[in-house]
Every structure is written in structure tokens, then in C-alpha cells.
Amino acid sequence: MQLFFTPDLNPSLENFILSEEESxxxxxxxxxxxGDRLHLIDGxxxxxxxxxxxxxxxxxxxVILNVEENFNKPQYHLHIAVGPTKNIDRIEWFLEKATEVGIHEITPIICEHSERKEVKLDRLNKVIVAAMKQSLKAYLPKLNPPVSFKQFLKDIPKEGVQKVIAHCVDAEKQYLDQLLAPAQHYIIxxxxxxxxxxxEIDLALENGFDPISLGDARLRTETAALAACLEVSFLNR
Known part of the structure; x- marks a missing residue:
């Protein structure tokens, strides 16, 4: 199945004109x-x-022949807030793979030790769209603008969400499958x-985040983020 991304399309339309890029x-x-048939997704x-x-x-x-709404609708919501890497290619890699596996919201967070303070959202969104089409998904993950770590903690919901933080400091931690329940809203x-x-770790704990371990190996930022994404996907299979 070849997918074309058409964010302006809605179920009420009978005809539609593809963008120049998709045309x-x-x-x-x-x-x-x-006479050829093709499939469109609105994200x-x-x-x-x-x-x-x-x-x-x-x-x-x-001409629109058929519409299927809520195609493969996910039963959970995964929001990963991650510090953007110095090499932007690594974050692009994470976004591509996470979109394929299943992620619903991403926020770049600027932390005390961050080496990169800015990201180009247009470029990253193109990576997400391409991965969504390649993996035959109909929901476009939401990429939020970069925000400071402290502001992120202020903006997120206080209730109705399971919140965890992965860090490298020696402390008592649990694995994701010990903390998370299926079909929930998660923030990692x-x-x-x-x-x-x-x-920052202390502040996250004060705001209701539980510390987690992603294993004994020291992981790169983008690898840790993808590992968390995979674990949540497995939990919700």
C-alpha cells in the first residue's frame, strides 16, 4: 500500500487535489x-x-471512493520528552524509528547539560511524516516546540498520566514493565x-515522576529514548 499524506483532507470531501509534492x-x-487507485492519510x-x-x-x-476513520487507533498515548542531541542526525534517527514503532507525542527539552539548544521543527516533521507513511500509520505524532525542562514540568498534566524519568545516577529504580499499566497515558x-x-532529577521526583532503569548498559540519548518506546509498545501489544 502506497500512502500519500494529505493533512487538509476530511471525510466530507468527494474530490481532492494532491499537493505539488505528492502529485x-x-x-x-x-x-x-x-484510473489508478491510491491511499491517503490525514494524520x-x-x-x-x-x-x-x-x-x-x-x-x-x-475522487474519494472510501473512508475509514480511526484506522489502527492506538489504545495508549506515549509522550517522550528528550534532550536533543548535539548531532541532530541522531534525533532524526530516533524520530524515524519511534514513529515506526509507535509514539504519539515528542517534546525536545532543554536541560542544564544540553549541548543543543535549538532544533528545526520543519526538518524533523518531514522525518516523522516519511516514517508515518512508510510504516502504514494514519496518526501523525505531534512534535512540540523545544521547551526548558522546568517549564515542561509545569505544563504537563498533574493527574491521569503515568510519569517516569530515566537517569544515570545510582539510585533505587524499577523497570518500565514493573511500573506501567497497559492502555494508559505515559510521559517518559x-x-x-x-x-x-x-x-533536575530531584525536581522531577517532586513532580511525581518515578525513576526507571533501561538496563545495565550505558545508552546514548537516542538509544535510551527508542528503548523506552519499544518497551511501551511491547507492553501494549
Missing amino acids: KHAIRVLRMDA RGGLYEAQIIDPHPKRTVL LIGPEGDFSTE
Whole structure:
């Protein structure tokens, strides 16, 4: 199944015009023609079957044949807040793999030991969209703007969410499967390359976060974030 991302599409429409980028991909790259069928996703759970009626390389016109709402709707919500790495390619790798595995919200958090203070959301969102299409998902993970660690703790819900923090300081910790229940809303904090500061760890604990271990190996930031994502996915299979 070849998916095309159409965020402006909604179930009430009978016809739709693909964006120039998606039109070019359909007509120039895939060499699709009038009468060919394709599938569209709106990033909000809608999966659409459509047929090409005007195969224009800049504005391909489609007729919508069928709509399936809430396609493969997840039964849990995973929000990972992670310190952006100095090498932005590593965060792009994490976003790609996490989208494929299953993640619903990501927030870059700027911490005391962060080496990178800024990220380009447009570039990262393109990685997420490509991974969503490749993995046949209909829900687009939400990428939030970067925010300071302290502000993030102020903004998150106080109730109705399971909250954990992964850090490298020697302390009593539990594994994710010992703490989390299936089909819940989770927030997982993953620190930057220099880890969270002692003050940040204490502040997270004061705000109801439980400390977790991701194993005995020392993991890179992006690896730790993906490992947490995988564990939550396994928990909710």
C-alpha cells in the first residue's frame, strides 16, 4: 500500500487535489495514471481510498471512493520528552524509528547539560511524516516546540498520566514493565548526552515522576529514548 499524506483532507470531501509534492511523487516517480487507485492519510486517523481522475504532475485530481476513520487507533498515548542531541542526525534517527514503532507525542527539552539548544521543527516533521507513511500509520505524532525542562514540568498534566524519568545516577529504580499499566497515558523523560542534573532529577521526583532503569548498559540519548518506546509498545501489544 502506497500512502500519500494529505493533512487538509476530511471525510466530507468527494474530490481532492494532491499537493505539488505528492502529485509529483505519484505521477513522475510512481508513474500513476488516470484510473489508478491510491491511499491517503490525514494524520488524524483517516485512511482514504481514492482514484486518479486527472493525473497532473503538480495538481493531481482525485475522487474519494472510501473512508475509514480511526484506522489502527492506538489504545495508549506515549509522550517522550528528550534532550536533543548535539548531532541532530541522531534525533532524526530516533524520530524515524519511534514513529515506526509507535509514539504519539515528542517534546525536545532543554536541560542544564544540553549541548543543543535549538532544533528545526520543519526538518524533523518531514522525518516523522516519511516514517508515518512508510510504516502504514494514519496518526501523525505531534512534535512540540523545544521547551526548558522546568517549564515542561509545569505544563504537563498533574493527574491521569503515568510519569517516569530515566537517569544515570545510582539510585533505587524499577523497570518500565514493573511500573506501567497497559492502555494508559505515559510521559517518559530522557536526558541529554550529559544526563539530567541532580537538581533536575530531584525536581522531577517532586513532580511525581518515578525513576526507571533501561538496563545495565550505558545508552546514548537516542538509544535510551527508542528503548523506552519499544518497551511501551511491547507492553501494549
